[in-house]
Amino acid sequence: MIDFEPTEEQELIASTVRQFAEKEVRPQARECDESAKLPSATLQAAHELGLVTNAIDEKYGGGGERSALTAVLIAEELAWGDLAIALAALSPSLLAIPVADCGNEEQKQRWLTPLCGDSFVPGALALVEPHFAADPFAPRTSARADGGDFVLEGAKCLVPWIEGGDRVVVIAQHDGALDLFCVPRDAQGLTATPERNMGIHGLPTVELSLSEVRVPRDAVLADGGPDAGRRLIHRGRVALAAAAVGVARAAFEVARDYAKQREAFGGPIAAKQAIAFKLADMAIEIDGARLLTWEAAWRLDQGLEAGREAALAHRQAQRVALEVADGAVQVFGGHGYIRDYLPEMHLRNARGFSCFEALSLV
Amino acid sequence: MPISFGLTPNSLNAREHYHRMATEHMRPLSRKYDDREHEVPVEWVDYFWKEGRRGPKRVDLSGPGDGFVQVCVQAEELCWGDAGLYLRMPTAALGGSAVAAAGTPEQKERFLAPFRGDGAPVWGAMAITEPSAGSDSAAIQTTAERDGDDYVLNGTKIFCTAGEGASTAEGGFVVVWATVDKSAGRGGIKAFVVPANTPGMRLVGCEKKLGIRASDTATLVFENCRVPAANLLGRAEVKKQDAKGAGDKGFKGAMATFDASRPIVAAMAVGVGRAALDFVLEELERREIPLRYDASPHVQTAVESCVIDMEAELQAARLLTWRAAAMMTRGKPNNLEASMAKAKAGLAVTRITQKAVEILGPAGYSKKLLVEKWMRDAKINDIYEGTQQINQLIVARRILDYSSSMLR
Numbered sequence: 001m002i003d004f005e006p007t008e009e010q011e012l013i014a015s016t017v018r019q020f021a022e023k024e025v026r027p028q029a030r031e032c033d034e035s036a037k038l039p040s041a042t043l044q045a046a047h048e049l050g051l052v053t054n055a056i057d058e059k060y061g062g063g064g065e066r067s068a069l070t071a072v073l074i075a076e077e078l079a080w081g082d083l084a085i086a087l088a089a090l091s092p093s094l095l096a097i098p099v100a101d102c103g104n105e106e107q108k109q110r111w112l113t114p115l116c117g118d119s120f121v122p123g124a125l126a127l128v129e130p131h132f133a134a135d136p137f138a139p140r141t142s143a144r145a146d147g148g149d150f151v152l153e154g155a156k157c158l159v160p161w162i163e164g165g166d167r168v169v170v171i172a173q174h175d176g177a178l179d180l181f182c183v184p185r186d187a188q189g190l191t192a193t194p195e196r197n198m199g200i201h202g203l204p205t206v207e208l209s210l211s212e213v214r215v216p217r218d219a220v221l222a223d224g225g226p227d228a229g230r231r232l233i234h235r236g237r238v239a240l241a242a243a244a245v246g247v248a249r250a251a252f253e254v255a256r257d258y259a260k261q262r263e264a265f266g267g268p269i270a271a272k273q274a275i276a277f278k279l280a281d282m283a284i285e286i287d288g289a290r291l292l293t294w295e296a297a298w299r300l301d302q303g304l305e306a307g308r309e310a311a312l313a314h315r316q317a318q319r320v321a322l323e324v325a326d327g328a329v330q331v332f333g334g335h336g337y338i339r340d341y342l343p344e345m346h347l348r349n350a351r352g353f354s355c356f357e358a359l360s361l362v
Numbered sequence: 363m364p365i366s367f368g369l370t371p372n373s374l375n376a377r378e379h380y381h382r383m384a385t386e387h388m389r390p391l392s393r394k395y396d397d398r399e400h401e402v403p404v405e406w407v408d409y410f411w412k413e414g415r416r417g418p419k420r421v422d423l424s425g426p427g428d429g430f431v432q433v434c435v436q437a438e439e440l441c442w443g444d445a446g447l448y449l450r451m452p453t454a455a456l457g458g459s460a461v462a463a464a465g466t467p468e469q470k471e472r473f474l475a476p477f478r479g480d481g482a483p484v485w486g487a488m489a490i491t492e493p494s495a496g497s498d499s500a501a502i503q504t505t506a507e508r509d510g511d512d513y514v515l516n517g518t519k520i521f522c523t524a525g526e527g528a529s530t531a532e533g534g535f536v537v538v539w540a541t542v543d544k545s546a547g548r549g550g551i552k553a554f555v556v557p558a559n560t561p562g563m564r565l566v567g568c569e570k571k572l573g574i575r576a577s578d579t580a581t582l583v584f585e586n587c588r589v590p591a592a593n594l595l596g597r598a599e600v601k602k603q604d605a606k607g608a609g610d611k612g613f614k615g616a617m618a619t620f621d622a623s624r625p626i627v628a629a630m631a632v633g634v635g636r637a638a639l640d641f642v643l644e645e646l647e648r649r650e651i652p653l654r655y656d657a658s659p660h661v662q663t664a665v666e667s668c669v670i671d672m673e674a675e676l677q678a679a680r681l682l683t684w685r686a687a688a689m690m691t692r693g694k695p696n697n698l699e700a701s702m703a704k705a706k707a708g709l710a711v712t713r714i715t716q717k718a719v720e721i722l723g724p725a726g727y728s729k730k731l732l733v734e735k736w737m738r739d740a741k742i743n744d745i746y747e748g749t750q751q752i753n754q755l756i757v758a759r760r761i762l763d764y765s766s767s768m769l770r
Contacts, residue, residue, distance in 0.1 A: 001370050002431045003363040004685045010364070069365055133661045230656070260762060271769050276758035277751070283761045284702045288678030291685060295367045295677070302368075311655035312674040319671075354659060 004291070010070050017077040020049060025081025025089075032202035033345050038088050038162065040120075046089035047120035051078070056096055060108055061116030066100070068235070068297040071362035072242035076290070079246025083349040084202030086243060088122065090360045091160050093239070095123030097361040098169045098180050098232060102224030111167070111182065122162035124185070126170045126208050127233070127358040130157040136171075136233050136357045141210060143174040143181065149214050150174070152181060152189075156208040160359065161185075161192055163204075169221070170210070171229055171358075178229025180221040189213040199348030234296075234306050236358030237314035241293040243360060244317035244353045245286060248324040251346035252282045255328035258335075275331060282324045289317040297362060318353035325350040372421075373432040379418040380436050384443025387414065389732075392444045395576035396735050400568050402527075403576050406447050411483040415453070429691030430622075431684045434629035438680070441633030442640075445739045446576030448630065453477065455524055456623060457486030457537040460553055463619050464595040473555055476533035484534040484558075485527030489519035489582055496521075497752045499539070499617075500548040504584060506540035511591050513554060515540055515562070515584040521569070523746070525580025529565050534558040536582065537595065546600045553595040562587030573738030622690060624700040624747055628683040628707035631743035635676050635711030638718035638736045642669060645722065665721060672714045679707040698760040705753035708744035715740040 006014065024046075028039045047053070051074055056062025071093075078086035092115050099111045115121050127136055134140075141154025152172055159168060170181045183190065190213050192206040224231075256279050259270035269275045296309035328343040329336035336343045369377070387409050395403045421432045428435070440448045454461070454477045461473050476484045495501040504517025515538060519525075528534045536556045543550035556563055566581040591598070646653065646669065653666055662670070682703040689696035715737035719726035726733045744750050759769050 001363060001366055001368065001426075002373075002428050002684050002688055003366045004688055005363065005365065007364045134658070135661055136658060137656050233656070256761060270762050271764065273755070273758075273769075276762065276764075276769055277754045279761060280705070280754040280757035283757060284682070284706050285678075287685075287699075287702060288682050288706055291681035292674065292678055294365055295681065298365060298367045308655045308673075311670065312677055315659060315670060316674040316678060357658070 004294075006069070006073060010067075010073055013070060014073040014077055016049065017051065017074050018080075020046070021077050021081030025078065025085050028085060029082035029342065029345070030339075032082060032084055034201070034339075036201045036204070038085065038202050038204070042085060043089050043120045043122075046078075047092075052090060052092040052096055053116045055093075056100065056112050056116055057108070060112035062112070068238060068300040068362040069294065072238060072293055072297045075239055075242035075360060075362065076246040076249070076293075079243035080250045081246075082202070083243060083247050084200040086246065087160065087200065087203050087359055088162055090239070091122045091124065091162055091165075092120070093123060093361045094125035094160065094358070095165075095167060095169060095182075097235060098125070098221055098224075099182070101232065102180055102221035102228045103182075104223045107182070107218070107221065120164070122160070122165040124160050124162070124165055124168035125358050125361070126156035126159045126168050127236070128156060128158045128355065130155055130207060137178070137230060139171060139173055139178070141170065141172040143172040143179055145174075146214070148217055150181065150217065150220060152183070152210045152213040152215065154210050156210070157195065157205075158197075158356065158359065159192070159206050159208050161194070161204050161206040168208070170208075171232075177226060180224070180229060180232070181215050182219045182221060183213060183215050187213050187215065197352065199345070199350075199352050230307070232361065233358060234310040235300060235361045237310040238293060238296045238300060238306070239360040239362040240353055240356050241289065241296065241310075241313040241317035242362070244314075244321040244350065245290045245293055247346055247350050248282070248286045248289065248317070248321040251321075251325040251328035251343055251350070252279070252286055254342050254346070255279065255282070255331040258341075259331050269331075278327050278331065282327055285320045286324065289313070289320040292316050300362065314353075318350070321350035321353055322347075369435065370427045370432075373428045373435050376418055376421070376432055377435050377439055380439035381442070383414055384439050388440070388443030388447050391447060391576075392732055392735065393729070395446065396573075399570060399575040400578070403447055403450055406450065406576075407452055407483055411452050414451070423691065424693075428688075430625065430687035431691065434625060434683055434687045437626050437629040438633040438636065441630040442637045443633075444576065445630060445634050445742075446574040449523055449574060449577035450527070452483035452485050452527065452531075454486035456488035456619075457528060457535055457555075459619055459623055460488060460537045460595060461486075461555065463622065464553065465555075469555070469592070469595065473535055473557075479533070481533060482531065483527075484531050485524045486534055487522050487524040487528035487536045487580075489522040489525065489536050489538045491521040492518060493520055497749055500551065502539055502541060502551065504538065504540040505544070506542050506552060506554060508542065508591070509588070512588045513540075513542075513591060513594065515554065515556070515587040515589065517584050519582045519584070521746070522580045522582055524578060525582055526565055526568055526578035529556075529558055529563055529580065529582055532558055536563070538582075538584065542598075543600045549601045552598070554589055555593040555595065556584075556587060556589050557593075560587055560589060572741060573735065574742050618697075620748060621695075621697050621700045624704040624753075625683050625686040625690065625696075627743065627747040628679065628686070628700075628703040631704075631707040631711045631740065632676060632680045632683060634736055634740045634743065635679070635707075635714040638711075638715040638733055638740070639669075639672055639676055641731070641733055642672070642718050642721055668717060668721065672717055675710040676714055679703070679710040682706050698757060701748065701753040701756040701760075704748060705750055705757065708750055708753075711740045712744045
């Protein structure tokens with residue numbers, strides 16, 4: 001049956017996160033962008049809400065409520081508050097989901113349990129590569145077996161590198177398949193160079209160079225089946241689509257509110273069709289992108305193949321986020337270009353979705 | 363029910379049923395009746411009247427199940443077949459919706475029974491637009507004057523879909539919008555059921571159009587056309603509009619039927635868009651050009667990128683449509699969502715079908731294929747049942763919380 005109504009429980013979670021985003025996240029957004037520093041108290045508060053840990057199995061101290069649909073509702077609300085803070089707050093998923101989906105029992109005990117403790121523990125995933133025309137499904141970073149170990153070789157970029165984490169999940173090619181390796185951040189041969197990006201200033205990311213990085217066999221997340229790496233990338237696309245919808249909605253609402261109070265030619269500019277129609281198009285496109293995202297998330301939850309739907313959602317949501325953010329700058333006119341207002345930040349953040357992969361997972 | 367994107371078995375059956383009907387009974391006639399504009403597509407009309415209208419199973423519009431979403435699924439399949447022939451089906455169509463929404467039980471029985479009967483095919487139609495009143499439907503000039511137990515209609519209606527069948531085939535009817543009091547503005551506008559062949563209603567002819575050529579888009583002239591007062595839909599009394607535009611419930615009620623029809627029209631649009639998109643996808647497969655959904659947008663070829671965008675646009679339009687329909691099934695107000703769906707679908711399929719012609723090159727432009735026809739057919743969805751701009755206006759008012767006088 002076709003239905004577009006979240007469950008009562010999902011509504012409750014979404015409205016809780018919405019309030020959190022409004023009260024705790026949005027007020028920090030500009031400062032976080034300007035200073036390139038994450039508000040650690042906010043990340044801790046997000047952790048205490050259980051935004052990621054709720055999805056982890058009860059066996060390891062989580063809430064046992066895994067649902068990609070719930071996760072996209074959360075991601076949209078948080079990203080509405082601020083994209084950088086949202087990606088940071090949700091970063092434990094970058095460790096939790098690969099381990100939950102591809103780890104063995106011993107690995108789950110070892111890596112999931114610490115995520116569910118009292119303190120926020122960030123995660124990290126290294127998928128995207130810095131060379132031209134990189135394909136996430138065919139990374140150049142490679143792994144070869146050597147004795148009882150694996151040796152990793154290659155380069156990654158856009159890897160979130162938040163203080164307090166001790167591991168990074170590296171996706172590498174091994175025998176033509178995508179394999180996942182849970183690597184200590186301080187492993188020999190691993191060099192992290194901080195990046196500076198156009199947007200998401202608050203989220204520290206690094207370019208990662210892997211030179212003869214030796215990891216033991218028990219660092220391989222090998223229990224996910226042959227398609228695990230691919231499915232993980234789909235999960236990333238769905239998560240990012242939801243975040244893009246959140247950014248778009250934020251830009252739209254800021255523009256709408258501004259247009260209603262900004263007066264020109266004797267009335268609010270929102271009462272002019274040139275502005276009103278632009279806002280209407282934004283609202284329509286945002287809803288369309290959200291429904292595509294929900295459909296992809298629903299397919300993941302049903303265990304159905306979701307590659308196509310994830311790609312459609314990811315693509316549509318990033319286009320919409322960029323167009324809406326650009327439209328918001330335009331509605332603000334000259335003020336939209338000024339860093340006292342949010343639209344210019346939304347525009348810089350929205351642009352990133354075309355190269356973001358697996359910066360968050362559902 | 364939680365969020366779910368799986369159609370019920372009933373909807374899936376219906377989809378299969380109507381897909382077969384579209385494939386077997388519509389597609390083979392598509393080119394013929396695109397070429398022979400103004401000819402009645404007798405094969406289709408006869409088939410539909412004798413067999414097509416009977417199956418597979420009535421949809422329970424209030425649920426459980428997919429309700430109006432299933433209606434959207436059916437409309438999509440048939441318009442995937444042929445949008446012009448779809449509009450030529452002998453059904454009560456929009457006129458029927460108006461009677462169903464605003465009619466008394468007696469009126470429903472009197473006007474809708476012939477559509478269930480075994481006589482000759484009948485059509486229903488709705489006549490709103492006039493030569494000088496399109497989107498601004500409150501500006502209509504057709505008058506209805508009370509005379510004893512009758513109303514007397516005078517005026518000209520254009521762009522009346524299915525108007526030829528509805529005005530000439532005995533048993534059918536045209537729902538005509540007319541004002542009983544011009545000084546009352548929108549409050550004076552009422553809807554009248556004018557049975558086929560009523561003296562004073564004259565079919566002037568049908569338009570020559572860009573697309574949907576199998577559909578009879580009629581001009582009807584009303585000259586002292588007399589209908590019984592019992593044919594008025596809704597209340598007779600006129601409420602004067604106050605400054606805020608309140609007091610025009612009759613007009614608003616009439617406009618509310620658009621909330622029900624717009625998702626269906628959006629679904630029809632999606633059907634035309636899908637026809638073109640399906641063709642492109644099959645053609646790529648024939649030429650062994652793969653579509654790599656997994657590849658990042660920056661490494662996809664221009665064709666991949668273009669086609670995947672078309673798919674995303676079409677699916678976004680379809681989901682917005684289903685959302686508006688699902689709200690209707692649940693009896694929720696869907697004015698905003700219906701306009702969103704219609705605005706999105708109309709524009710999306712206009713662009714998708716234009717892109718399809720472009721991708722296919724000269725073959726797309728040639729009348730050997732139907733793609734060029736689908737492009738011409740698609741454009742109407744951006745215009746009728748509220749233009750793109752009218753729907754943007756409705757959406758804008760809703761999201762800004764502005765009245766129609768604050769945002770014109």
